[in-house]
Amino acid sequence: MQLTKRLVLTATALAAVTAGTLLTATAGQAATAQRPAHPGVDAPAALKVPDGNRLTGVFSAAGVQTYTCTDGAWKLLEPAATLWARNDGSRRTVALHSRGPVWVSTxxxxxxxxxxxxxxPKTGTIPELLLQSTATRGTGMFADVSYIQRLNTHGGVAPTTACTGTDQVGVPYSATYAFYKPAK
Structure with missing residues (x-):
């Protein structure tokens, strides 16, 4: 039964990501037009990537932060987002982001x-983050990634209302993810 519940949640999260991506496309396009070419350069001091790493990819993302009710309070269960690259004005999906956290190249x-x-921390949105790689797989775009920055966050904050039982809710969010690898 736990596997069935997880599969239903994943399907729900993916549906929410798709809906969130469609709903935030215009906002994402506007945010992309204002974003610097290398967001890591403008990251808060606390999120600077250590020397010896180089920026290898910057992708826009839209999806949901899924929260579940635990002991009467909303707790983060998992993110579910689609990352994309812009080429000649069009969007191309390049990765999916989910619980782990993990990013998988499509x-x-x-x-x-x-x-x-x-x-x-940012007021009214989920915090920006610096993440360090704990494992990589494959020889493609995410091979040897050392650090990830989550920047330009919008939305995704847990509800402030009370919850009961096993309630779950997906809150739309968008962000920019910057990936770094060791400089060679």
Whole structure:
């Protein structure tokens, strides 16, 4: 039964990501037009990537932060987002982001797991983060990723209302993810 519940949740999260991506496309386009070419350069001091790493990819993302009711309070269960790249004015999906946290390339199957090591709170939205890789898989775009920054966050904050039982809710969010690898 737990597996069935997890599969239903994943399907619900993916549906929410798709809906969130469609609903936030215009806002994401506006945010992209205002974003610097290398967001890591403008990251808060707490989120700076250590020297010896180079920026290898910057992708816009839209999805949901899924919260579940635990002991009467909303707790983060999992993110579910689609990352995309812009080429000649069009969007191309390049990765999916989910619980772990993990990012899996839809282009080459490579993946990176990471853990947050620093955050920079923002009013009215989920915090910006610096994450350090805990594992990578494959030889593609996420091979050897060392650090990830979550920047330009919008939305995704847990509800402030009370919850009961096993309530769950997906809150739309958008962000920019910057990926770094060791400089060679």
């Amino acid at each position: 282009v080459d199957g490579s993946a990176v797991n990471a853990a947050a090591i620093a955050n920079s």
